[in-house]
Amino acid sequence: MADIKVTIIDREGLSHKLIAPTDMSMNIMELCKAYELPVLGECGGMAMCATCQCYLESDTELYEQSNDELDMLDQAFFVEENSRLGCQIQIEESIEGIVLRLAPEA
Ligand code: FES
Numbered sequence: 001m002a003d004i005k006v007t008i009i010d011r012e013g014l015s016h017k018l019i020a021p022t023d024m025s026m027n028i029m030e031l032c033k034a035y036e037l038p039v040l041g042e043c044g045g046m047a048m049c050a051t052c053q054c055y056l057e058s059d060t061e062l063y064e065q066s067n068d069e070l071d072m073l074d075q076a077f078f079v080e081e082n083s084r085l086g087c088q089i090q091i092e093e094s095i096e097g098i099v100l101r102l103a104p105e106a
Contacts, residue, residue: 003019003021004096005020006019006028006031006100007098008028008054009057009102010038011104016035016037022092024091026091027087027088028054028087028091029045029087031091032052032102037102039051040105041087045087046087047066047068047069047085050075051106053079053084053086054083054084055080055083055084055100056082056098056099060095068088073085078106086100
């Protein structure tokens with residue numbers, strides 16, 4: 001399978017169904033930018049800015065968060081139990097059907 005479906009709910013509550021390629025080493029932050037959703041991704045995906053923060057709204061199993069991600073979320077605003085950094089979620093088959101909501105801009 002080369003493509004998966006990803007749903008991103010934007011800050012106005014609109015749901016965007018995106019098709020995401022699994023063979024391009026992309027992450028969710030990059031996918032959002034490719035679709036021109038309002039995700040800054042200021043640090044370029046280094047887990048150093050939290051502008052890609054989103055909330056996991058599906059029961060998709062993700063990898064455990066790295067210390068870098070946890071440290072960044074420790075310093076970020078609007079952090080919830082289900083907060084994740086979009087740049088740390090790789091597009092791969094195991095996240096087919098994932099639903100993520102963009103966190104407010106800090
Ligand atoms: S893009 Fe900076 S933390 Fe994700």
